Amino acid sequence: MSNLNIYTKKLRESSLRPTRQRLKICEVLFSPDKTFHFTINDLTKILEEKLSEKISLATVYNTVHAFKKKGYLKEISINSDKSYFDTNVTDHHHFFDEDTNELIDCGDKEIDSINIKKNITGKKIKSVEVLIKVATDNQNQN
Amino acid sequence: MSNLNIYTKKLRESSLRPTRQRLKICEVLFSPDKTFHFTINDLTKILEEKLSEKISLATVYNTVHAFKKKGYLKEISINSDKSYFDTNVTDHHHFFDEDTNELIDCGDKEIDSINIKKNITGKKIKSVEVLIKVATDNQNQN
DNA sequence: ATTTACATTAAAATAATTCTAAACTGTTGA
DNA sequence: TCAACAGTTTAGAATTATTTTAATGTAAAT
Numbered sequence: 001m002s003n004l005n006i007y008t009k010k011l012r013e014s015s016l017r018p019t020r021q022r023l024k025i026c027e028v029l030f031s032p033d034k035t036f037h038f039t040i041n042d043l044t045k046i047l048e049e050k051l052s053e054k055i056s057l058a059t060v061y062n063t064v065h066a067f068k069k070k071g072y073l074k075e076i077s078i079n080s081d082k083s084y085f086d087t088n089v090t091d092h093h094h095f096f097d098e099d100t101n102e103l104i105d106c107g108d109k110e111i112d113s114i115n116i117k118k119n120i121t122g123k124k125i126k127s128v129e130v131l132i133k134v135a136t137d138n139q140n141q142n
Numbered sequence: 143m144s145n146l147n148i149y150t151k152k153l154r155e156s157s158l159r160p161t162r163q164r165l166k167i168c169e170v171l172f173s174p175d176k177t178f179h180f181t182i183n184d185l186t187k188i189l190e191e192k193l194s195e196k197i198s199l200a201t202v203y204n205t206v207h208a209f210k211k212k213g214y215l216k217e218i219s220i221n222s223d224k225s226y227f228d229t230n231v232t233d234h235h236h237f238f239d240e241d242t243n244e245l246i247d248c249g250d251k252e253i254d255s256i257n258i259k260k261n262i263t264g265k266k267i268k269s270v271e272v273l274i275k276v277a278t279d280n281q282n283q284n
Numbered sequence: 285a286t287t288t289a290c291a292t293t294a295a296a297a298t299a300a301t302t303c304t305a306a307a308c309t310g311t312t313g314a
Numbered sequence: 315t316c317a318a319c320a321g322t323t324t325a326g327a328a329t330t331a332t333t334t335t336a337a338t339g340t341a342a343a344t
Contacts, residue, residue, distance in 0.1 A: 017341055019291065040331080056293045061332065077219040077273070082331080095262055110260040116274060118252040120237055123276035130272050131219070132258060134265035159310055161322065182300080198324045203301065224300080 003031060014070040016063065021055045025063050029073070035088035037076070037103040040064060043085075076103060078131065093130040106132065145173060156212040158205065163197045167205050171215070177230035179218070179245040182206060185227075218245060220273065235272040248274065 007026035008018040016022055028046050038046075040060060047055050064085060067073040074086040078096050084103055093111055095104040114128055149168035150160040158164055170188050180188075182202060189197050206227060209215040218226040220238050226245055235253055237246040256270055 017290065019341075021292070057331095058294085058333075059292060062291085075221070077221050079217070079219050079225075095260075095265075097262070097265065098268065099265075104262065106258070106260055110258065112254075112257040112259075114256065114272060115254040116248070116252065117254075118237075118248055120239070120246065120276050122278065123237075123239065123241075124279055126240065126275040126277050128272065128274050130256065130270065132270050133268040134262050135268050136264065137266055159321065161310075163323070199300095200302075200325085201323060204322090 003027070006030070010067070010070075010072055014066040014072065016066050021059050022063050024051060024055065025060065029067070029087055032087075035086065035105075037084055037086050039082050039084055041082070076129075076131075078103070093132070095132045095134055098133055098135040106130070145169070148172070152209070152212075152214055156208040156214065158208050163201050164205050166193060166197065167202065171209070171229055174229075177228065177247075179226055179228050181224045181226055183224070218271075218273075220245070235274070237274045237276055240275055240277040248272070 011018045074089050076084040093106040153160045216228040216231050235248040
């Protein structure tokens with residue numbers, strides 16, 4: 001299946017029509033061989049660099065959120081400053097480098113499985129995420 | 143030591159002068175026997191209910207951030223919507239109830255210790271936090 | 285080809301947070 | 315004690331991230 005068809009499929013599965021703008025977004029998100037992390041701002045900048053025409057911020061937000069809802073993107077919460085997204089939607093954890101504000105993957109296998117002894121009555125566990133903040137040294141610990 | 147003196151001490155240690163407004167904030171944050179979670183918005187509402195005079199938002203932000211910096215409060219990242227703070231500054235993890243948007247403590251002892259096999263060269267681990275999202279059932283998994 | 289429902293866009297609206305500048309108040313030391 | 319200074323408070327403006335709006339444009343079904 002061609003990339004174009006893959007993108008079209010992803011869009012349709014997210015209840016989105018394959019428009020010129022959305023296909024461009026797909027190209028940026030899903031064509032690299034490595035998964036990566038980005039903020040909406042990052043994505044917008046990449047799009048602007050790649051394109052002659054520019055895509056409205058609203059479209060970027062809508063598309064990213066539709067993909068997130070469908071599970072084609074993951075949102076990572078680090079601080080309230082910004083939303084980080086991850087094109088790697090498999091189960092994994094993260095390092096956050098406080099010096100550079102960068103996210104680094106930490107595979108499921110790099111942390112011993114987490115055994116939770118407590119449970120909340122009537123509630124089901126939806127996700128378990130570990131965030132490891134790192135910095136060079138005497139940084140503020142947040 | 144009287145509560146007032148405790149508050150004054152905490153403020154001074156955070157490089158803040160003990161003013162009327164700040165002492166009121168201390169009273170709300172540090173007098174309850176149980177620790178609790180709050181957003182700036184929550185805190186402002188509590189202050190408004192308790193007080194005849196009102197405290198400016200800027201003062202609330204400044205004071206909370208100074209306490210966070212000093213380590214008298216902890217910030218918890220759940221999503222980008224809001225900043226949650228915790229008056230429990232000991233090492234522990236959290237459940238986040240997606241139905242009610244409530245944070246629930248999960249003691250250090252309720253999760254087996256986390257063994258991280260990977261490390262980032264030249265970086266030191268500053269914190270390890272586990273966030274367990276829960277919901278009644280077929281909720282969106284975020 | 286036409287129609288219709290969904291999309292795109294710029295600009296306005298909203299929400300959380302930070303900044304500003306003027307008025308005020310702890311604190312220090314004469 | 316009290317003047318003088320340095321730090322504080324405050325309302326409101328500014329900023330930033332995100333969402334909404336409403337007019338115009340476009341994919342897809344007939």
